[in-house]
Amino acid sequence: KTQVEQSPQSLVVRQGENCVLQCNYSVTPDNHLRWFKQDTGKGLVSLTVLVDQKDKTSNGRYSATLDKDAKHSTLHITATLLDDTATYICVVGDRGSALGRLHFGAGTQLIVIP
Amino acid sequence: DMKVTQMPRYLIKRMGENVLLECGQDMSHETMYWYRQDPGLGLQLIYISYDVDSNSEGDIPKGYRVSRKKREHFSLILDSAKTNQTSVYFCASSLRNSGNTLYFGEGSRLIVV
Numbered sequence: 001k002t003q004v005e006q007s008p009q010s011l012v013v014r015q016g017e018n019c020v021l022q023c024n025y026s027v028t029p030d031n032h033l034r035w036f037k038q039d040t041g042k043g044l045v046s047l048t049v050l051v052d053q054k055d056k057t058s059n060g061r062y063s064a065t066l067d068k069d070a071k072h073s074t075l076h077i078t079a080t081l082l083d084d085t086a087t088y089i090c091v092v093g094d095r096g097s098a099l100g101r102l103h104f105g106a107g108t109q110l111i112v113i114p
Numbered sequence: 115d116m117k118v119t120q121m122p123r124y125l126i127k128r129m130g131e132n133v134l135l136e137c138g139q140d141m142s143h144e145t146m147y148w149y150r151q152d153p154g155l156g157l158q159l160i161y162i163s164y165d166v167d168s169n170s171e172g173d174i175p176k177g178y179r180v181s182r183k184k185r186e187h188f189s190l191i192l193d194s195a196k197t198n199q200t201s202v203y204f205c206a207s208s209l210r211n212s213g214n215t216l217y218f219g220e221g222s223r224l225i226v227v
Contacts (some may be wrong), residue, residue, distance in 0.1 A: 041221070043118070043218035044204070101159075102216070106155055
């Protein structure tokens with residue numbers, strides 16, 4: 001059973017608009033949650049990592065929240081650009097070290113149109 | 115320069131042929147990983163290597179084997195490729211005590227016909 005569910009599966013927004021991507025998970029324990037950006041045909045690039053029980057991070061136009069009680073995270077993208085077109089992947093880790101397991105969501109495909 | 119390099123980037127093989135995918139990293143990371151990515155699915159862990167000659171099966175190791183003879187180099191081998199191994203394969207690396215920070219290569223797209 002998939003332990004990390006992302007929604008929506010795909011999303012189309014106009015340049016300049018804001019958008020919100022969702023990640024729900026059932027992984028236990030949930031040590032941390034990371035959001036990756038994957039451009040078409042490329043590898044995964046980390047955007048942000050959330051660690052605390054209720055955590056918030058900000059990285060330029062990207063901001064994220066985590067609520068471990070609800071096992072839920074959001075990724076907000078403000079004032080989208082055409083270069084934001086990519087797949088955004090939520091990953092939950094059950095430990096902080098390499099001995100832990102990472103659980104990957106299938107991703108949300110974001111398309112930004114002019 | 116912190117980089118994970120995969121070779122080849124694209125490969126077409128016939129069913130039954132052997133496949134060698136290679137991965138290198140320049141960060142002296144102890145831990146390296148091989149994942150595969152298929153449409154509609156999250157990345158699936160094939161093998162993990164904690165250091166030279168210290169490899170462990172991941173979630174889907176069947177049909178694959180790995181080799182790690184140098185810390186900076188990790189190979190994925192498919193003996194007798196099957197059509198259901200058509201996929202995009204990603205290599206990643208991390209420090210042992212910082213497994214939540216992964217650096218990914220750009221992927222190797224394998225088509226088995």
